[in-house]
Each structure stands twice: as structure tokens, then as C-alpha cells.
Amino acid sequence: MAAGPYNYSYIFKYIIIGDMGVGKSCLLHQFTEKKFMADCPHTIGVEFGTRIIEVASQKIKLQIWDTAGQERFRAVTRSYYRGAAGALMVYDITRRSTYNHLSSWLTDARNLTNPNTVIFLIGNKCDLDAQRDVTYEEAKQFAEENGLMFLECSAKTGENVEDAFLDTAKKIYQNIQDGSLDLNAAESGVQHKPATPRNPITTDQPPNKENCSC
Amino acid sequence: MADKDGAEPVTASTNNPLSRKLNKILETRLDNDKDMLEALKALSTFFTENSLRSRRNLRSDIEKRSLAINEEFLTAFQAVKEQLDSVYSDVQAMNECCLDMTSRLKAAKAKTHHLISQTTSLHHESQRLQVKEQVANAFLDKFQLKQDEMKSLRGSKDGTLHVDFFKALARVKQIHSDCKFLLRTNHQTAGLEIMESMALHQESAYERLYRWTQNQCRLVTQDTPDVSPMLCQAVEALQDRPVLLKYSLDEFGKARRSSVVRGFIDALTRGGPGGTPRPIELHSHDPLRYVGDMLAWLHQASASEKEYLQSLLKGCTASNIQMDEVLGNITEGVCTPFKVRVEQVLVSEQDPVTLYKLDNLLKFYHHTIGQIVNTEAALLSTVAEIQDLSHRMFFNSLTGHANRLLDKVELPPSDLGPTSSLTQTLQLLRDVLACHDASVVPIDDKKQDYKQILACVIDPLLQMCSMSASRLSAIDMAAYMVNCIHLMNTTLALYEFTDTRLEMLNAQTDAHVDTLISEQASYILNRVGLAQMYGAIQQHQTGQGPLSSLPGLDELAIKSAVNKFDSYLAQPDSLTLPQCSLILGVTVRETAKKRSVELVCEAYKQIFNAILDPENGYKDGKSIVPRTPDQVTHLLN
Known part of the structure; x- marks a missing residue:
């Protein structure tokens, strides 16, 4: 009972963005259910999923908001960037157009999230290597130029999916420990559960007032 | 013996002592008499000198010897006797002793008999009691709380709960229900008493649990509430007291509600760390973004709140309705700040397009948030209310626009095209x-x-x-x-x-096209001068005589009209009405043209037939109307 699944120290909010049909919902499904969802319907607006992971022996709950890629939902989905600690930006390695649109997604992500939001670039559908339209090196370079983390994944086989979500969380956690992410602030996309001991953090930065319940 | 038997008849002789003696001697067989031999041997030991004197003294010697031996005997036996006497006395003493002991034992036995029986009975008693004790202990184990259980059940004065509280509470509950078995047996009194005391324990424990839960629930006001396992357990335990559970959940809802309101106001006015993301109100000039951001925030907040609530109630069964109710309470607080802002936007917005976009946005979120909260939730009805308002505002704006159109009607432009207000609308x-x-x-x-x-x-x-x-x-x-x-x-x-x-x-x-067509056709017929003839031919009846006799229908007149018609046939477009050429739709224009031509052709056909009809008295019909209707149709198409 004491170590139930609901005991976690942090909540990280993620948002998944990218063109229509790049497999955002499938990535989320693969991550939360460990299953590939064939015939995934178009997302209407936004949906969300959760999973608890462990980083540096801290339990972290990921609250992942999966947005619709269709242009007509852009106005709606833009409102969900607010307060995301991590943004997973997805393109389809077999469709160049989805890669070409990344800069517009990136602009949105930079403008609408806070400066500490970790942006992770994901090239999905890497199981379809035969139909590849965007090389790994090219995307890698794009990621480096823009300071993004990068992985190629497959929501179908599950390859690297876990890593993409976990690496993002690790980076966010690292930011917290560095003190570059201020937990005090509302909408940092990270919420801390004050009940658990948090020795490693308090040594660096004093985010000590969050316990006060007004 | 034979001797004895033989001697009996001669009793006289035997009576004689001498003879008897003699007989006796004679009968003596010395070698067979062991005693004699022994005696003689013994005699030979001391009778060493066969003399008279010795023979005379023999007797006394023997007597002396015998005496000495007897004396010797006597002394020897004297010692023996003494020994025996002492033995006797010893035995006597022993006997006495034994008798004494026996009597004492008997006495003791008589005395202890009671004791033994008492002991035995006590022993039995003790065994019985031991069994009873075991039974009693087992009973107590089963039906009484242990010391530490009591302690953890009572808790400490500051109201904190011990971790074992729930175990103890479960025990109390178990005992309480076990009492039913007691009631079914002969132990009804015990059963009732235990039941009563357990019920008391239970009540006070629930009371304490409720106080604690209530206090804990009051504290969950952080952005992310801390739903501790203990609180979950408490809520789970409170399920048996629905009223207390409800009050606790109400308290939880109250705390969360204020937290959500605070978060909402913060997001509206303060934004993220260092102002990024920017506060939502900074976008209030952009109604769609402003309202959309608020709705998205509310959507995310209600989803999160639902999760917290789910984690709080994870141990509870069939609590969906209750959960929805609490979630409705939690999300109720933001309704007013949200409503006020959106209403302001809607009321000040004039543009029907924006209003319609807002309407659709609200409709979308009504649907989206409706997947999280239930239909009775105030948040959902607020969104519905605002959506209804936006809907009305949109149609008001549209109707207003339309009314303005009717208030200020523009005159059609000279090209008969659409007015600017039409295109704008x-x-x-x-x-x-x-x-x-x-x-x-x-x-x-x-x-x-x-x-x-x-x-x-x-x-x-x-x-x-x-x-x-x-x-x-x-x-x-x-x-x-x-x-x-x-x-x-x-x-x-x-x-x-x-x-x-x-x-x-x-x-x-x-x-309208029909009007145009007939106008166009009659215009053409008029211009070539066939209109009058066509009218006359149509009205002509056989009783009125041949057509050629009618005024204006003579050969010459017809010929000149047909000539004009010919020139029209050469240039069919020359007689097109300007209005027809102003028609914007190509298809409509073509249709109008085609159908007016058809009408003209039809008229020509009737005229042609009438002239060729011999009854009408035209001499050379062919020369008057040289072209057949088919030719005309062909030319005009």
C-alpha cells in the first residue's frame, strides 16, 4: 500500500506536437500502454495520458498532452503549450514535408512555452527505413543547431520510444537540480509533491517556499 | 521281624527278663549299628589302656566325659542363647518399631487420604482451568483488542493517526462482525456486550479518523496536492460511514477548489516563471486566444483534478457518482472568474466571424470538458451557458448586419451587377x-x-x-x-x-430567366416586324377566311419582315438585349440565349406553316418564306 502507484515526487507536463499523421498519438499509446495502436483515429483537439516513471530513484508522474496535428486545431492546441516542462516535437522520417514544417512547430514551442522547456525532436516511423525521406544526419544537425535533443523512434516497434520520454524527464530533472528550473513558479510544468523528502534539490537552489499553503 | 512273629507264641519264655535281655544281645548286630560303631570309635580314642581300673572307671570316665561335653555344650549354647536373646530383643525392637511405623503410617495414611483426594481434585481443577484459560485467551484474542491496538486506535492527543490505526480499526470491525457468530451460539450476553463495546470503539475511532481526514483534506491546497497513502487509506476506511466520507470529500473539494481558483487567477494574471508563458490576460485583445487559453487551462486543470481525486478514491468502490460530484465542486470555483471574463469578451465583440469562432470554440470545449466532468458539474453548465450566449451574440450580430442592409438599400449599379453590400455580406x-x-x-x-x-x-x-x-x-x-x-x-x-x-x-x-427569355424573344420578333404577324396567326381562326386577306398580312408585308428576319439571321447577336449580355453567369446567359432562340424559331415555324398552308391563300408560299424552320434553327444555333 505504502508504495502504491500514486506515490510520486514530481509531475512533469509534456506536450506532443507535430504534423498530422506523424504518429503522435501512437507514440503516446506506445509509451503508456506499451502497445502499438493500428488505425489510430485523428485526435480531436487534445487528449492526455499519464505514466509514472523513475528518474534518479525519484518517482515522476508524466502527464502527457497529445495534440491534434490538423491545422484546423492549431488555435486550440496552441493553448496547451502553456505550462509544459517538455515538448516532444515529432516528424515522420518517410515524409519530408513533416520535417520541413519543424521550424514552424519550433517557433510555436519557443514562443508559447517557458524558456526552460525541454524540446525533444523525434523522428518517428524509423521502422520504415526503406521509405526514408529524411536522413538521420540531417535531422541530427537540425537538432544540434537548435539545441534540441534528438532520437529516431518507432511507435510501431517501440524502439527508442521509452528513451525519448525518459531522456526528456532526465533533462528536466537535471534542470531542477541545476536550479535553472524554478519550482516555485506556477506553470513551470513541474509540480513537486512536498510530502516526500527532497534533500538533493534544496542543496542547490532554495525553492523552499512552495510548501506554504496559502 | 520274623523272629518277633515266631517268638509270640512262646510268650512265657519271652516274659522272662533274662531271656529278653539275652535275646536282645543276640539279636544285636554290631557291625550294622552305626551308633555303636561311632560310640566305640569315640571310646577307643580315650580308652587307651585296658585295665581293671580303667574298666571300673570307664563308666565314670564316660559320665565325666559326658558331663564335660555337656558342660561344653552348655557354655557353647549359653553363648548362642545369649546371641539369640540379643537377636530376639533386636527383632522385638524392630517389630515394635515396625508396628509403630505401621501404625504411624496408618495414621498418616488416614490423615493424608483427604489431602490426596483434595490434591487430585485440585489437579483436575487446574487442568480444567488451564483449558479454560486457553479457551479464554483464544476468545480474548479473537474478541478483544490488544493493548497496542487500543493505543493505536486511541491515537495521540494532537490528533495524528498511527500507522497501525487502520489495522486496529479493521480488527474492531472484524470482532464486531464475529460477534454475530457468538449471538448464534449460547453466548449471547458476551456477544452483545462485545458487540456494544466494539461499536463504541468503532464510533470513536471513526470520529477520530474523520477529524484527521478532515484536517488532512483541508491541507491539500498546493498546486499539486499530496495525496498520501495514509489519506487514501483513511478515505477507504471511511467508506463504511458514507456521511463522514461525504463531509471529508467536501472538505477535500473545498481545499482543491480554492487551489484551482488561485491557479487560474495566477495563470491569468501572473503567467509562468519570469513571465513566460505570458499571463493569459495579456492576450485579452485577441478574443480567440484569450478564451481559448482559459478553456485549455480549465481543461487541463479539470483533468489533473480528476486524477488527484481518482488517486484519493482508488481504494473506494463504486464511487463514480460521488467522484463526479466532488469534481463538480472543485471546478465550480473557477466558473465565476471565467464567466465574467468571457462574457465581457462576447459582449464587446462585434464581428460575427469572431463570435462564431468563439461559439465553435466553446462548443468544442463543452464537448471536451464534458468528457472529464459530468453534466451536472457547474463548470460544464457554465461553459454551456456561455456558449449559448455566444451563439445568441453571433446571431444577433448576423441579424444586426442583415438589418443594416435593409435599412440602407443601395441602388443597383448600371451594369446590373451585385451591389457592394451584397458582395461584402x-x-x-x-x-x-x-x-x-x-x-x-x-x-x-x-x-x-x-x-x-x-x-x-x-x-x-x-x-x-x-x-x-x-x-x-x-x-x-x-x-x-x-x-x-x-x-x-x-x-x-x-x-x-x-x-x-x-x-x-x-x-x-x-x-427571372423566364421573364428575360420571353422579353428577348418578343424583342427580336418586334424588331424584325414578325411580332404582329405572329400574334395574328396565333389568333386566326379558320372561319375568318384566308390569312392573306387580313390587313398587314399581305405578301409584301410578310416579305419585307422576312427580309429583316434574314438580316437578323446573318447577325443574331445584333438583336440581343443589353440586359441579357449583362448576365454574369455564363451558363445562365447561354441558357437564356438558347431558349429565346428556341422561342423565335418556334414562332417562325408557326408563321412558316401558316404561309405554306394553302387555305391561307398565299400564292407562292415558298418564295415568301424561302427558309425552312430547320434552316433557321440551324443558323441560329
Whole structure:
């Protein structure tokens, strides 16, 4: 009972963005259910999923908001960037157009999230290597130029999916420990559960007032 | 013996002592007499000298010897006797002792008999008691709380709960229910008493648990509440007291509600760390973004709150209704700040397109948030209310626009094309309908909306067109109306659910086109001078005599008209009405042209037939009308 699944120290909010049909919902499904969802319907607006992971022996709950890629939902989905600690930006390695649109997604992500939001670039559908339209090196370079983390994944086989979500969380956690992410602030996309001991953090930065319940 | 038997008859002789003696001697057999031999041997030991004296003394010697031996005997036996005497006395003493002991034992035995029986009975008693003790202990184990259980159940004075509290509480509950077994047996009193005391324990424990839970629930006001396992357990345990559970959940809801309100106001006014993301209110100049951001925030907040609530209630069974209720309470607080802001936006917004976008946005979120909270939740009804308002505001704005159109009717331009207000309104309509493509509401709503929007825009537009055309001539009006309706038609044709409207508009176009066609045809016939003849031929009846006798229908007149008609045939476009060429729709224009030509051809055919009819008295019909109707049709097409 004491170590139930609901005991976690942090909540990280993620948002998944990218063109229509790049497999955002499938990535989320693969991550939360460990299953590939064939015939995934178009997302209407936004949906969300959760999973608890462990980083540096801290339990972290990921609250992942999966947005619709269709242009007509852009106005709606833009409102969900607010307060995301991590943004997973997805393109389809077999469709160049989805890669070409990344800069517009990136602009949105930079403008609408806070400066500490970790942006992770994901090239999905890497199981379809035969139909590849965007090389790994090219995307890698794009990621480096823009300071993004990068992985190629497959929501179908599950390859690297876990890593993409976990690496993002690790980076966010690292930011917290560095003190570059201020937990005090509302909408940092990270919420801390004050009940658990948090020795490693308090040594660096004093985010000590969050316990006060007004 | 034979001797004895033989001697009996001679009793006389035996009676003689001597003879008897003699006999006796004679009968003596010395070697057989061991005693004699022994005696003699013994005698030989001391009788060593066979002399008279010794023989005389023998007797005394023997007696002396015998005496000595006897004396010796006596002394020896004296010692023996003494020994025996002492033994005797010893035995005697022993016997006495034994007797004494026996009697003492007997006495003791008599005395202890009681004791033994007492001991035995005590022993039995003790065994019985031991069994009883075991039973009692087992009973107590089963039906009484242990010391530490009591302690953890009572808790400490500051109201904190021990971790074992729940175990103890479960024990109390178990005991309470076990008492039912007692009641079924002969131990009803015990059962009732234990039950009563457990019920008391239970009550006070629940009371304490409730206080604790209530206090804990009051504390969950952080952005992310700390739903501790203990609190979950407490809520789970409180399930047995629905009222207390409800109060606790109410407390939880109250705490969360204020936290959500605070978070909402923060997001509105303070934004993220260092101002990024920027506070939502900074976008209040952009109604869609402003309202959209608020709604998205509310959506995310309600989703999160639902999760916290789920984690709190994870141990509870069948609590969905209750959960929905609490979630409704939690999300209730933000309703007013949200409503006030959106209402302000809606009321100050004039643009129907923006209003419609807002309406669709609200509709979408009503649907989205409706997946998280239930229909009774205040948040959902607030969104519904605001959506209703936006819907009304949108149609108000549309109707207002339409009314303005009717207030200030423009005169049709000289080219009989659509007025600028018409094109502007249609552009507006396009913009409004385009919102739907970008929106996310269900098809049914879309159909309903379209119907209403079209009614709101197209009907006043038609009315406006008729009003502006009222002072025009019939032909101008027809052409103008055809143009206006054509424009509406092409606008609507691009959208779904406009079929009935299009049908209606087409019918109106057709009516106006019919006017145009007949005007065009009669214009042509008039200009070539065939109109009068055509009229006369149509009215002619056989009783009136041949046609050629009628005035104006003589050969010459007809010939000159047919000549004119010929020149028209050479240049058919020369006689097209200007209004017809002003028709914007190519298809409509072509149709009008084609059908007017058809009418002309039909008229010519009737004239032709009438002239060739011998009854009508024309001499050389062929020379009057050299062209057959087929030729004419061919030329004109």
C-alpha cells in the first residue's frame, strides 16, 4: 500500500506536437500502454495520458498532452503549450514535408512555452527505413543547431520510444537540480509533491517556499 | 521281624527278663549299628589302656566325659542363647518399631487420604482451568483488542493517526462482525456486550479518523496536492460511514477548489516563471486566444483534478457518482472568474466571424470538458451557458448586419451587377461558413447552424435585392436579380448542407430567366416586324377566311419582315438585349440565349406553316418564306 502507484515526487507536463499523421498519438499509446495502436483515429483537439516513471530513484508522474496535428486545431492546441516542462516535437522520417514544417512547430514551442522547456525532436516511423525521406544526419544537425535533443523512434516497434520520454524527464530533472528550473513558479510544468523528502534539490537552489499553503 | 512273629507264641519264655535281655544281645548286630560303631570309635580314642581300673572307671570316665561335653555344650549354647536373646530383643525392637511405623503410617495414611483426594481434585481443577484459560485467551484474542491496538486506535492527543490505526480499526470491525457468530451460539450476553463495546470503539475511532481526514483534506491546497497513502487509506476506511466520507470529500473539494481558483487567477494574471508563458490576460485583445487559453487551462486543470481525486478514491468502490460530484465542486470555483471574463469578451465583440469562432470554440470545449466532468458539474453548465450566449451574440450580430442592409438599400449599379453590400455580406457569409471547416463541432450541430445562418443572411439579402430592384424595369430587374442570386448561388454551392437553399435560389433564377427569355424573344420578333404577324396567326381562326386577306398580312408585308428576319439571321447577336449580355453567369446567359432562340424559331415555324398552308391563300408560299424552320434553327444555333 505504502508504495502504491500514486506515490510520486514530481509531475512533469509534456506536450506532443507535430504534423498530422506523424504518429503522435501512437507514440503516446506506445509509451503508456506499451502497445502499438493500428488505425489510430485523428485526435480531436487534445487528449492526455499519464505514466509514472523513475528518474534518479525519484518517482515522476508524466502527464502527457497529445495534440491534434490538423491545422484546423492549431488555435486550440496552441493553448496547451502553456505550462509544459517538455515538448516532444515529432516528424515522420518517410515524409519530408513533416520535417520541413519543424521550424514552424519550433517557433510555436519557443514562443508559447517557458524558456526552460525541454524540446525533444523525434523522428518517428524509423521502422520504415526503406521509405526514408529524411536522413538521420540531417535531422541530427537540425537538432544540434537548435539545441534540441534528438532520437529516431518507432511507435510501431517501440524502439527508442521509452528513451525519448525518459531522456526528456532526465533533462528536466537535471534542470531542477541545476536550479535553472524554478519550482516555485506556477506553470513551470513541474509540480513537486512536498510530502516526500527532497534533500538533493534544496542543496542547490532554495525553492523552499512552495510548501506554504496559502 | 520274623523272629518277633515266631517268638509270640512262646510268650512265657519271652516274659522272662533274662531271656529278653539275652535275646536282645543276640539279636544285636554290631557291625550294622552305626551308633555303636561311632560310640566305640569315640571310646577307643580315650580308652587307651585296658585295665581293671580303667574298666571300673570307664563308666565314670564316660559320665565325666559326658558331663564335660555337656558342660561344653552348655557354655557353647549359653553363648548362642545369649546371641539369640540379643537377636530376639533386636527383632522385638524392630517389630515394635515396625508396628509403630505401621501404625504411624496408618495414621498418616488416614490423615493424608483427604489431602490426596483434595490434591487430585485440585489437579483436575487446574487442568480444567488451564483449558479454560486457553479457551479464554483464544476468545480474548479473537474478541478483544490488544493493548497496542487500543493505543493505536486511541491515537495521540494532537490528533495524528498511527500507522497501525487502520489495522486496529479493521480488527474492531472484524470482532464486531464475529460477534454475530457468538449471538448464534449460547453466548449471547458476551456477544452483545462485545458487540456494544466494539461499536463504541468503532464510533470513536471513526470520529477520530474523520477529524484527521478532515484536517488532512483541508491541507491539500498546493498546486499539486499530496495525496498520501495514509489519506487514501483513511478515505477507504471511511467508506463504511458514507456521511463522514461525504463531509471529508467536501472538505477535500473545498481545499482543491480554492487551489484551482488561485491557479487560474495566477495563470491569468501572473503567467509562468519570469513571465513566460505570458499571463493569459495579456492576450485579452485577441478574443480567440484569450478564451481559448482559459478553456485549455480549465481543461487541463479539470483533468489533473480528476486524477488527484481518482488517486484519493482508488481504494473506494463504486464511487463514480460521488467522484463526479466532488469534481463538480472543485471546478465550480473557477466558473465565476471565467464567466465574467468571457462574457465581457462576447459582449464587446462585434464581428460575427469572431463570435462564431468563439461559439465553435466553446462548443468544442463543452464537448471536451464534458468528457472529464459530468453534466451536472457547474463548470460544464457554465461553459454551456456561455456558449449559448455566444451563439445568441453571433446571431444577433448576423441579424444586426442583415438589418443594416435593409435599412440602407443601395441602388443597383448600371451594369446590373451585385451591389457592394451584397458582395461584402457574401464574403462575410463565406468567412463565417469557413469557420466551420476549422472547427471541431459535430456534424449535426453544423447542419443546424448552417440552416440558421443561411436563414439569417440569405433571406434578408434576397429581400434587399428585391428592394433595390423595385424601381427598375422588368427586364433590368430580372437581369439584376439573376445576377444577385447567381452570386449567392456560387457562394453557397461550395458548402455542405446548402442543397435546399440552392434549390430555392435556382427556382427564383428560373423565374427571372423566364421573364428575360420571353422579353428577348418578343424583342427580336418586334424588331424584325414578325411580332404582329405572329400574334395574328396565333389568333386566326379558320372561319375568318384566308390569312392573306387580313390587313398587314399581305405578301409584301410578310416579305419585307422576312427580309429583316434574314438580316437578323446573318447577325443574331445584333438583336440581343443589353440586359441579357449583362448576365454574369455564363451558363445562365447561354441558357437564356438558347431558349429565346428556341422561342423565335418556334414562332417562325408557326408563321412558316401558316404561309405554306394553302387555305391561307398565299400564292407562292415558298418564295415568301424561302427558309425552312430547320434552316433557321440551324443558323441560329
